[in-house]
Amino acid sequence: MEENVELAPPDIRTKQNARARSLLRNMFDAAVAAANxxxxxxxxxxxxxxxxxxxxxxxxxxxxxxxxxxxxxxxxxxxxxxxxxxxxxxxxxxxxxxxxxxxxxxxxxxxxxxxxxxxxxxxxxxxxxxxxxxxxxxxxxxxxxxxxxxxxxxxxxxxxxxxxxxxxxxxxxxxxxxxxxxxxxxxxxxxxxxxxxxxxxxxxxxxxxxxxxxxxxxxxxxxxxxxxxxxxxxxxxxxxxxxxxxxxxxxxxxxxxxxxxxxxxxxTPLMALQAAADVARKAGITPLILGDALEGESSVMGVVMSGIARSVQAHGVPVQAPAVLLSGGETTVTIRSGQKPGKGGRNTEFLLACALVLNGQKGIWGLAGDTDGIDGTEDAAGAIFTPDTLARGIQNGVSAEDFLGRHDSYSFFEKLGDLIKTGPTLTNVNDVRLLLVL
Missing domain, CATH: 3.40.50.10180 (Glycerate kinase, MOFRL-like N-terminal domain)
Structure with missing residues (x-):
């Protein structure tokens, strides 16, 4: 655990994070603009x-x-x-x-x-x-x-x-x-x-x-x-x-x-994903669209896409890094009978699951958001996770596992300052999920 969440030297980490965050946000904005x-x-x-x-x-x-x-x-x-x-x-x-x-x-x-x-x-x-x-x-x-x-x-x-x-x-x-x-x-x-x-x-x-x-x-x-x-x-x-x-x-x-x-x-969702992919290509990143109609439990989707990102990084399969994995569709969050959920949406739940699976693995970032600007019922479109998300969570006294368990992913990313707030975009082509592997 300690080895996985170890932070890179500050200068390298800052440059990588800045580049990754900027690219991911530009891709998301392009997806939204494609449906204007x-x-x-x-x-x-x-x-x-x-x-x-x-x-x-x-x-x-x-x-x-x-x-x-x-x-x-x-x-x-x-x-x-x-x-x-x-x-x-x-x-x-x-x-x-x-x-x-x-x-x-x-x-x-x-x-x-x-x-x-x-x-x-x-x-x-x-x-x-x-x-x-x-x-x-x-x-x-x-x-x-x-x-x-x-x-x-x-x-x-x-x-x-x-x-x-x-x-x-x-x-x-x-x-x-x-x-x-x-x-x-x-x-x-x-x-x-x-x-x-x-x-x-x-x-x-x-x-x-x-x-x-x-x-x-x-x-x-x-x-x-x-x-x-x-x-x-x-x-x-x-x-x-x-x-x-x-x-x-x-x-x-x-x-x-x-x-x-x-x-x-x-x-359509595919048009939005293609617009995001174009931004990646112009930045020298190979895009791979996994599908525009993926469904299932949000946290399980996080496990699956994180596993593919690891394969890209370790084996160059199904695409060579630097690459970005894109997917669309609408996942679900199942609330157990009698459970009182926290604040969250399907995209922030997906991202928190990704962060837990990757466990601080270097070189992988993610963004997921609803193109209408509202993830579930909250005031954020989604969020971003970084290789140091879990470490920063620990520094802020919050446990990713606990927050995911009570479907409170919005609150977790809010404490880290990693929510994406666009306001109403006045369009809607469903969710855009991006995992960037550098």
Whole structure:
């Protein structure tokens, strides 16, 4: 242990840390910039409509997307409503911006969903609906189906977020408890054409999962949602069980869809990783993208990626150092029943696990962050770990093992001054994880 956490001479350590920190932060910033709606939206717009143009949307990036749309089409009369997370609104001229709660919906989420459904009613075949969809939209559009109270949806949502369920599983349940998700918004807009512009935050970029697919036909069933609730042994109120058990199973192929509707993927996790990789190449570092859709427990992901970094350093496999390992996707943090977690998110938990596995190994640094600027529910996008993270933790009287055990990774990196705080980035292409081997 003492040999592993021994610090390098101060002058060498300072230069290496400064270079590594700067490069990692530049890579992360490039990943975020690659999903900037102002940069990418104009390339995905359809032909201007003959009739009315109604804009709706939901997600952490939806307000910025609305502003970008207005800038790209200054001569097109438009109206509409989008809902975004608190503190994510931006000025617009014609499109109304609403804010609501995330990741657990509130009454404003329900009201926003009702107003958006109303905005698309009574349209004709010459009218155009542009749906601006990004991550976070599931919580921001929370209109329960008949017979279910918002409070019951909120409770199920909280349980799912702590259960270790994947985002695809969580959103499957959300769709079947919703009167607007799972393609229902597009059905309400018929016969108008619906063009959905998407910034993806989910593994695989499935538009039916992003924000629970309010304009995309749903291929899952009520029985799928029930199986997920039972899989994670959730405390399900009778009203929800009854609604899912009694609702007749719909054939997804029979969902009413305008054949002119289409989805345009504006920005994805892979695009963000490729932008980060370009920064590494320009710095003389070989990038290796391990995947844009990696899922699993955050701490386990830390063990796996740290093991690959060690192989790079020791054997030049699967890539020769100097190199950086990149991955995207959404990991999970499972909270045990009865456990009261500390402050943390999936990215800081991943990094703290990395630091413990590497145990002060020289020449390896890491950064992980959520591209929306908010890791979980805290005010940091993520953090950075360095070869001397554990040693500095000891110097500050904090144990990495203890903090990881109680899911308090935010507090650990806060004490070391290694949190990354960007504020809301107004976009979201999920997490970016970087391990730099010099």
């Amino acid at each position: 709606p102002i940069k990418v939206l104009a390339d995905h717009l359809p032909e201007k409509p003959k009739g009315r143009c109604v804009v709706v949307g939901a997600g952490k990036a939806s307000a910025a997307m609305a502003a970008a749309l207005e800038a790209a089409w200054p001569d097109v009369p438009m109206q509409g409503i989008v809902v975004t997370r608190d503190d994510h609104a931006v000025p617009t001229r014609h499109i109304t911006i609403l804010e609501a709660s995330h990741p657990v919906p509130d009454a404003r989420s329900e009201q926003a969903a009702q107003e958006i459904l109303q905005a698309v009613k009574g349209l004709g075949p010459d009218d155009l609906v542009i749906a601006l969809i990004s991550g976070g939209g599931s919580a921001l559009l929370a209109l329960p189906i008949k017979g279910i109270m918002l409070e019951e949806k909120q409770n199920i949502g909280r349980q799912l977020l702590h259960s270790g369920a994947t985002i695809a599983e969580i959103n499957t349940v959300r769709k079947h408890l919703s009167a607007i998700k799972g393609g229902k918004l597009a059905e309400a807009a018929a016969p108008a054409q619906v063009i959905t512009l998407v910034i993806s935050d989910v593994p695989g970029d499935d538009p039916a999962i992003i924000a629970s697919g309010p304009t995309v036909p749903d291929k899952t069933t009520d029985q799928d949602a029930l199986r997920i609730l039972r899989k994670y042994n959730l405390d399900v109120p009778a009203s929800i069980s009854h609604a899912l058990e009694q609702e007749p199973t719909k054939d997804p192929t029979q969902q009413s869809v305008n054949p002119k509707n289409r989805v345009e993927m504006m920005a």
